[in-house]
Amino acid sequence: MPWPPARSPGARRPEREYEKVAAPKKGRSASAQSRPGRSLALILIAIAALTGGMFVSGHPTPRLGIDLAGGTSITLTAKNEPGQPNAINKTNMDTAVDIMNRRVNGLGVSEAEVQTQGSDNIIVNIPKGTNSKQAREQVGTTAKLYFRPVLATQASGSDASASPSPSASSSSSGNANDKASSSSSPSSSATPSATATSQGRAVTDALKADSTPSASSSASASPSSSASPSPSGSVDPATAKLQAAYAALDCTDKAVRAKTGEGVKPTDPTVACGKNSSGQWQKYVLGPAEVSGTDIKKAAAVFDTQSAAGWKVTMDFTSSGSKKFADITGKLAKNQTPQNQFAIVLDGEVVSDPYVNQALTGGNAEISGSFSQTEAQDLANMLKYGALPLTFKESSVTTVTAALGGEQLHAGLIAGAIGLGLVVIYLVIYYRGLSMIAIPSLLVSGALTYVLMALLGPTIGFALNLPAVCGAIVAIGITADSFIVFFERIRDEIREGRSLRPAVERAWPRARRTILVSDFVSFLAAAVLFIVTVGKVQGFAFTLGLTTLLDVVVVFLFTKPLMTILARRKFFASGHSWSGLDPKRLGAKPPLRRTRRPSAPVDTKEA
Template structure:
């Protein structure tokens, strides 16, 4: 037997094991999933108005919604977010996230942004006003949406409709009759511009020193914005009742309704394609900064094509995840110990080699999982289960090889020649079995969703790694040991030929 290829294969496998060990020694660790490190798990249901039928392209709308949510979550740097669709529901799992309220608002905010001309401000207690030569009939405060109701339960105003919209709580005014603080309403025109034209959005300090979200429009949006602001500047100069005000609305709320500044010229407008939304002054400076950053993120990643309602929103504690991980690792260690005791007790020196195989398997697979964590993969409890199953796969390969060796020696071959023949037969058997397992893992990975994919991925990686170790580590070590006194008929548990002859003579 030519030892050079055998020694080369062993050196190659040991180099990989050494590299994996160094990688882990430098502090690389697997990225843990939601069920192991805690986080947020939510199910969102798409909301359609009662009088609206489900559109034909509803599935495409849901897919687009998922992409918008994924963009928002990715902007926060969440590792391995699992955002998928199950029927008409959107499943969101975010490992390692603790601020549930912030994430819930970021994910569920529709962020439908519009720019509308303000016809009039309708303060609390205002009565309806008749139509005049300059203004249409203005509804009273009691008409339109109920500004005390939750935002998602208020009457919506379509982008092509004229009507009333609620202001923000920062603008609250006392009702003349009851003295109760109520937000004002704005009587606005149909949307002149929508958030689809936003090219960028970022938090900044406004002109008054407070926090604001600065908007940059694309070229087409900038041209439309310049045209609209030019008209509003003319209305301001002519003293129209609306005073050239422009409402910036977000999800049905007038976030800001500024008057055209004196520097904006009639017929010219704002031509740099920029606008800003003032952030509310409530809360601490840090909370205002966070609000501005979140609003900028939402506007930058785009509006949700459809409104979502959280059917379930749960926070998985890190303690529960740690308990699950410890239970999984304990089960794996117990299984490994039992397999090791049996292999060493039955196969002796070749059993020790089998334990070395499992150690090599463990080092390489941990390094691979840690490396995959760098690109977003997170190990879940299902993945741990896949790794535990893979211990049996690796042990099975060892047993097949050693049983083939014993069979060949029982047929009269020497240990040295029997090992070579046994490996060819055992590798062919393992290749066939592992091909079936790998095929099942691939099918399961592409058809399943959520944690089941983690199980399939770990099973597939373990299957490929098992073949690699069998060929590049087990084969050369056993081949080399076959040339020593450590491996003989007795250590491979071959039949005692003398006893067989004696039994036959009787």
């Protein structure tokens, strides 16, 4: 067998006429390449589950905003309180908008718009399906904030059968961060027995509280034989009514919470609800109001830099409010938990229930505890509500019909359908067989968008308005752009002379990087727009951000796996003229073919 001819120095090894495809690395990437059917099955199962959840929830269609469904528009005009001639300013108007937003949200209204108009008007737009009469009463009422002594408290919905009694001794145990609930008299003059001991942390000229009202999970107390409001042992009708209201109060029921405090005078004891530090609802028996919100001069959230105790809320009282506050804290300091607590009640809801160990006579106080910055600022804002020196007069109430919005929606949907049709025509003409991947991807993206919009209505109160529809239409272009990036990367690889399967795997990493960067920029723009804008523009930003995230999901879990599967089919792999991947139409370079050149005969030279 002859030896192969020797290669001359520097000669290149001949290249083969086929390209070797590197085996995928072991791990998740290898699994994704070898089993694209898993990704397709995952996204299809997710769509089926979300669709089933949509029908189970009873909301098979997205909720509509006021411009599409109609509703009520209320115009409120601000008026100065007596003695406050310059109260109508931007700060107070913004605070009033916050109050009304809080009240309307409490009614379960979504997509309600509360915004200022001019210097002294507030416009409240409430979508159809809401009790407009109740909403008018809520938004037009001046915020009422009171400090009421806590007479009894327990976790709402617990099995404890405690109810307020004329008087009862109570004892509590627990760590310094807990408050124990107990039963007591539904009257401001109730006092504990002589053996009661004070509980809680020692504080100097300060109130100590958790960031939210809290209490132990249960309370049990029974009236003693000597605890009777009269010699005969009978209970007066007012006390019996209060006992019944407290026993029946279920703060976990939103409708029940909305009615607490209705028609109650500041001088009457009442029941109320509030959330504890665990986020559970707590119910209270509260005595007559001792201090009103108008007695607060100012309130602020500050960070304690001296003792590093964290965030706290400071309060400054007026001259008359300072005396009232000193009197009530002096009385409460003599009592036992929870009767050494007072509840800060805004619009019938307890927003905080700090306790006190001594009379606070300096005209100022602070509420400290395990506050975060947001919690401290929220409580400070609520304390400002009661001091808001504004009242509002209802200037006009207009019923908004959905006729105009319906016409605009109809026109918008036609424009969207035309745009989608043009995109499909372009994909079919330019990409030919690849449109079999792009069009189903668009359909999957549209299905996910619709189902999520329908589910977000009852979940977070999302309502579809005209700007949101525009955001969904714009998303068609974003989604189509991702497909085009991927397809063009594949075609570039084919132009370099590669076959389809290695071209797909080599194109994907670069296309993926481009798609992620593009979608990140779009999502960032949507997030900034959502944060800095108000009203309907937020609907556009929210929809744009949602569809951008869905674009990433669809490309990774549907488009890429489907492309991998179809690349194994002869129609695409052979470069059919209608596949959109024809090497001749793309101007592909032929594979490099090199052979050894025959060695020239070497002439023998004579010496």
